[in-house]
Amino acid sequence: MKIAFFLVAMWMFSCGAKDHPNSDENDMRQDNIINLVNNNDIAGVKGALERGTDVNTQDANRRNLVLLATINKQEEMVALLVDNGADVNMQANNQDSPFLYAGASGQTELVRLFLANGARFDVFNRYNGTALIPACERGHVETVRLLVNTENYPIDHVNRLGWTALMEAVVLGDGTQPFQEIVGLLKNAGADLQIPDNGGVTALEHAAKRGYTEIVEILSK
Numbered sequence: 001m002k003i004a005f006f007l008v009a010m011w012m013f014s015c016g017a018k019d020h021p022n023s024d025e026n027d028m029r030q031d032n033i034i035n036l037v038n039n040n041d042i043a044g045v046k047g048a049l050e051r052g053t054d055v056n057t058q059d060a061n062r063r064n065l066v067l068l069a070t071i072n073k074q075e076e077m078v079a080l081l082v083d084n085g086a087d088v089n090m091q092a093n094n095q096d097s098p099f100l101y102a103g104a105s106g107q108t109e110l111v112r113l114f115l116a117n118g119a120r121f122d123v124f125n126r127y128n129g130t131a132l133i134p135a136c137e138r139g140h141v142e143t144v145r146l147l148v149n150t151e152n153y154p155i156d157h158v159n160r161l162g163w164t165a166l167m168e169a170v171v172l173g174d175g176t177q178p179f180q181e182i183v184g185l186l187k188n189a190g191a192d193l194q195i196p197d198n199g200g201v202t203a204l205e206h207a208a209k210r211g212y213t214e215i216v217e218i219l220s221k
Contacts, residue, residue: 027053028148029053033049033065038072040074042080043079045080056087058088058208061092061094062092062093064090066086067097075107075109078110082113083138088118097123104133105144107138108140108167112146121153131143131147132165133159133165134168136186137172141182141185144165144185148188156191156192156195162198166191166193166195166203167206168185170210171181174215175207175215179212204220
């Protein structure tokens with residue numbers, strides 16, 4: 001009786017295995033396409049996608065393929081993945097998304113590509129900030145130019161630190177030409193110059209305290 005029960009159980013298990021994809025096989029396919037992306041193997045990734053591998057496969061840190069390619073600055077790979085429906089807003093464990101990371105790292109052409117493929121303005125990084133705020137902080141002039149001229153972009157968004165993009169350009173910048181240009185771009189795009197930090201200090205006041213004469217002049221006009 002026990003032997004008969006065992007045989008029936010094994011038969012049911014084998015039938016079930018045929019009805020469901022092999023999880024080990026899926027894991028191998030996912031690991032494989034992650035490696036292909038990291039190695040910038042365009043042909044390999046094309047083949048994997050044609051065989052049905054998920055274009056939004058994520059690694060152990062929940063970084064999807066297009067985020068990995070963005071981190072690796074692989075523009076052709078990014079374009080391939082986006083063409084196959086990659087989610088440019090999917091967030092990793094650290095809340096990076098492809099769009100947010102491209103903005104923060106000054107990859108203007110990828111920012112442009114993501115804007116054309118569904119980039120959302122209400123998905124925020126771990127500081128509750130936009131793609132624009134770290135672009136301003138790091139002096140990525142062309143990325144800032146693109147974003148502030150994008151319709152409906154939230155240039156006055158305030159992050160968890162209580163800072164706008166303008167505030168970060170002043171407080172975390174060094175007052176040099178790229179930051180002067182960024183402040184001018186923000187002002188010309190209609191940024192609210194009067195939004196203070198959590199201590200009630202405006203960007204103009206911070207610039208004056210730091211001796212950033214050119215920025216003071218831009219903000220005072």
